[in-house]
Amino acid sequence: MSAPAAAGPAPAQPLARRLGPLGRFFDSDLWYSFRQSPVAMIAGAVAFVCIFGSLLASWIAPHDPFNLATLSLSNSFIPPIPMNGSEWAFPLGTDEQGRDMLSAIMYGGRLSLVVGFSAVLFATVVGVAIGLIAGYGGGTLDAVLMRVADVQLTFPAILIALVVDGIVSAALHELHEATEIYVIVFAIGISNWPQFARTVRGSTMVERGKEYVMAARVIGISGPRIMLTHILPNVLGPVLVIATINLAVAIVSEATLSFLGVGLPPTDPSLGTLINNGNSYLFSGQWWITVFPGAALVIMVLSINLLGDWLRDALNPRLK
Amino acid sequence: MALPEVPLPEVPLLEVPLLEVRELSVEFPTRRGVLKALDTVSFTIETGEVLGVVGESGAGKSLTGAAIIGLLERPGRISGGRILLEGRRIDTLSQEEMRRIRGRRIGAIFQDPLTTLNPLYTVGRQLAETMQVHLGISDAEARRRAVGWLEQVGIPAPAERIGAYPHEFSGGMRQRVVIALALCAEPQLVIADEPTTALDVSIQAQIITLIKRLAREHGTAMMLITHDMGVIAETADRVAVMYAGRIVELGPVRRVIRHPAHPYTDGLMASIPTLAGRLGRLTQIEGAMPRLSAIPPGCPFAPRCPKVFSRCTAERPELMAAGETAAACWLYAPASAEAAHV
């Protein structure tokens, strides 16, 4: 069994291709596993469409459902295509005030996304910061911070969000409408930071024991700097997975709070508020006022969840 | 070296080796192509013999053991060759048939006793269930034998320890339990994959002695996989040296250690620190074992070999006679072929 005669000495490693950062991304294992998974690709595409469509709502929505001047009660309760009495101008029907459902969904989706995203950002920043400090500092500081996180974790996040939201709303009674969005972002964010903190704390403690950190300390780099520039990039992997899944949870939480009436007000509704609004018309037969915002919510959350699942599997070294 | 494609006739036990591995190849499909992790590995193990398999990490030793016992992890698969137990092929058996062989005819000892034992079950339970599955004995009998096994492996107060959980034992004791588990169904062959690597040095000697003694007492053959040449020297009758998924030398242990034929084995022996003789710098073999995705054509050791010559990079050598051992090295090519190439 002879190999074909080689021209000269055994070939060296293939020449490393000079790739820019974008090129490296597309050559990476992550992108490969993305391309391999049709589910991930579809979910990614759908999520992309949802996000894009929602963010550009003001420009591409067919109507402005919240401009009172353009609304007319004569347009109310128009059913969606292809039912009897539907109109092409309002493909998904209208609600009790004559607002176009499609546009309302786009605006509502935008609000849901903005709130969800901000809440996750809040939770991530707070959680990662606390996790880094606890993991790096160790000792009493770590014990205290983790105790707080553990105690908070004994209570379901939705309950905490509900309570915080309820209390702050009750306290800020008059300012309710103007501040509601901040209150909700704060409530959801504060209910979700512990998982980030615990994960980051664990990873930080692992990294802290590694040589590169010790080397940095020996050189005299300050603690906060080490945490930010050395440790942080290495612990971000799992954070990304948690954040993606958390985004779906945050969007659902906001919808739930709005549905319960303690979320965003009907004047600037999110998908949850729209669903709540439509609930009153279920029995009289105008099901589309609730079902379409509901479907939009589900599609958005489902695609984010799928992406999160795929991301977690792709970043899990043990499953390769 | 094509073998005739006829199934082996049934021959009396004494005339075939207990285990025969012929041209075994294992490959792993990956996204960058197919990696050949084992490349036409061949060796035999006779009844009661201890074959040491030595080599660096990644040389394919554990894979060989896993392939023999039928526990190759996906996506790895056997891509060529055969494995014969007492003359009958076992690499083509169904899952269920293979399961009956495992434990009963071929046993296994893994490296880390802490993770090898189920933490939620007592050692007695794990011993009893193994014996009951293969030997069909009653609960009481299984329990009695389990105590007997614990005693054989040297665990003090076995009758009390039978109800203990794995974490209640120290590392060395746990590995003794693992050994008992591997032997309790009375297999003919045990594949021991780095049985002492996870243990303290002071314990290693005890475990090795135990394994040797038990193997001799029960007439069990062993495939002892390790990267520690000292263990091989102590325990093995023959040794196979692996490199980059192939066997590069195979022969009686005394011979291979004292007069290594293959340059790699020579380098391995020379790099073992010894207190005897002059204390000078440790020799090391320059370079590193090639990655599976970048194995050079010809002899895989050629880039690092101090005795390399032109034929080495052109053709891949098979195992050929080199004195009392066999080595996969063109230095030992039959004279006529040699003269034509050099």
Added chain:
Amino acid sequence: MAGFILARILQAIPVLLVVCFLAFLLFAYVGDPVAIMLGQNATLAQRIALTHALGLDKPFYVQFVLYLGRILHGDFGLSYRLGEPVLQLLATRLPATLELSFTSAVLALVIGVPMGVYTGIYRNSWLSRAFLTFSLIGVSLPTFLIGILLILVFSVWLGWLPSFGRGTVVHIGHFWTTGFLTLSGLKALILPAITLGLFQMTLIMRLVRAEMLEVLRSDYIRFARARGLPNRMVHFGHALKNTLVPVITITGLQLGQIIAFSIVTETVFQWPGVGFLFVQSIAAADIPVMSAYLILMGTVFVTINLVVDLLYYAVDPRLRLERRAPAAAR
């Protein structure tokens, strides 16, 4: 063992105190109880009299202690909205919430665990894939939406099941009312229980599956196979037991989720439980009810955590021997 329980209880007490403290802050400082109770047109004298009667002019810590004292006697004040004692309001509604939560939890476990085990062992069968798709949708559907859709299909369109209320209930003992004993009670329970349980069911299924996959990759499973143990023993003897240990903890915590989401389910179905009461009281800024609910929830969750810790301790032998002397000599 007793030491362990005692230690856990001692750890729980400060948490409860903190919860009580937060409830107290809410009670004392949010809104103006005096103004609410007397209305806008009260005179100054009336205000001062009521303030004194309620003890609101005493120092902060004294008020807190008094508050704690009242709580321990079961006095949570009067609801602003309904005028009745809060404790009574909670007590009459508690059975409804408990029966709903219990039914959902049982549903979630009884369906979720076997599904999880199956999809963990038989990873690639079409049934597994079907289960997984179903679970993914279940996780993405918010609880209230499930409820609305179920109402739409089974109440509005098909008319089979009621969409609100609890049906006819039977009184048992001093304060318990049960819906289990009447047909209308059971019918009313179906949709809310499915709504509440669906999310948990999918979560449990995915959790059990993930754990199972992880366990099946472990060294001791590999060793069990190497010893030639049959699949049945490997899967249901070794793997299952190891899988269930962490699952128990999380399931216990999931019970907490059920109770939290019962708030939503009760609102959708107007189920007369404590969760619905809480939502109504938020809308009406009914502080005494909110405070009392907080304390109730705090107690419930702390208890759940305690029970889960104990369960864990009972199941995993490694934890039991923390205090024993080190193992025998080598």
